[in-house]
Amino acid sequence: MQTKTLKEKLLETTNFLNDLIKSIPNVGIILGTGLNGLAKEINILQSISYSEIPHFPISTVESHSGNLLFGTMSDKNVVAMQGRFHYYEGYSMQDIAFPVRIMRQLGVKTLIISNAAGSLNPLFKKGSLMLIDDYINLLATTPLVGEYDPSFGPRITDMSEPYSQRLISLTEQIALREKIQIHKGVYSAMSGPCLETRAEYRMLKLIGADAIGMSTIPETIVAKQIGMETIGISILTDECYPDNLKSVTLGEMIAIASSAEPKLSKLVTELIKEL
Numbered sequence: 001m002q003t004k005t006l007k008e009k010l011l012e013t014t015n016f017l018n019d020l021i022k023s024i025p026n027v028g029i030i031l032g033t034g035l036n037g038l039a040k041e042i043n044i045l046q047s048i049s050y051s052e053i054p055h056f057p058i059s060t061v062e063s064h065s066g067n068l069l070f071g072t073m074s075d076k077n078v079v080a081m082q083g084r085f086h087y088y089e090g091y092s093m094q095d096i097a098f099p100v101r102i103m104r105q106l107g108v109k110t111l112i113i114s115n116a117a118g119s120l121n122p123l124f125k126k127g128s129l130m131l132i133d134d135y136i137n138l139l140a141t142t143p144l145v146g147e148y149d150p151s152f153g154p155r156i157t158d159m160s161e162p163y164s165q166r167l168i169s170l171t172e173q174i175a176l177r178e179k180i181q182i183h184k185g186v187y188s189a190m191s192g193p194c195l196e197t198r199a200e201y202r203m204l205k206l207i208g209a210d211a212i213g214m215s216t217i218p219e220t221i222v223a224k225q226i227g228m229e230t231i232g233i234s235i236l237t238d239e240c241y242p243d244n245l246k247s248v249t250l251g252e253m254i255a256i257a258s259s260a261e262p263k264l265s266k267l268v269t270e271l272i273k274e275l
Contacts (some may be wrong), residue, residue: 025108026110027275029078033116041073049067059084084215088191096219104227113219113231114264115215116213116256130185131172132211135217138189142218187212189217191214210221
């Protein structure tokens, strides 16, 4: 049996969803680990399980519900991924970024990516928020490697501004107005699922990373390739300071993410309102 191309899969998935959805979304949201509470801010009109969507990956990580939500938020039509995919789950980079391409084909122009990450900057304490100003990709590859079609966007994609400085500035103004402390820094990603060693944390600090996670960069790269305006926000769930490193569990990180999630929800709600 001949394997379907990425372009064929995108067409089939898009047609399937277009036959179901009742409105065209113009804002996309990716909900990271422990951040399902943000979904409560959405007036959900439709919830479609990933398992029902042709060619869609399935979430296998705790706290990732695995639903594609369509609805409204701040009077804007949105689509939200209630759970994302990671390289360590065994998915390819193309699989991880597949939903972002689908969002764009459904009409999404603005992408809001959230994640849980560890702080490498001693000034950024756990429970605080960080706007992603730039990234360092330590995942060894990108979703642009492999099959290419001109309809995907430029193969050689410029990444001089992976995250929209306009949206960053707007979010900073909202945070100031709402009295929400927010940092701005460089996010890096490694494959996981193990957390990093003290030596790796030292290396990450040395090369300029302020936070470390296991996601976000593949989605950002594809969003940039296909012309979406993107912003990334991390909830810092643990402190990765190599000279004072303490053991941490996934449950503890999810708890910190959940406790800080109302601040993220407020920022995202207000940001969407002003788009």
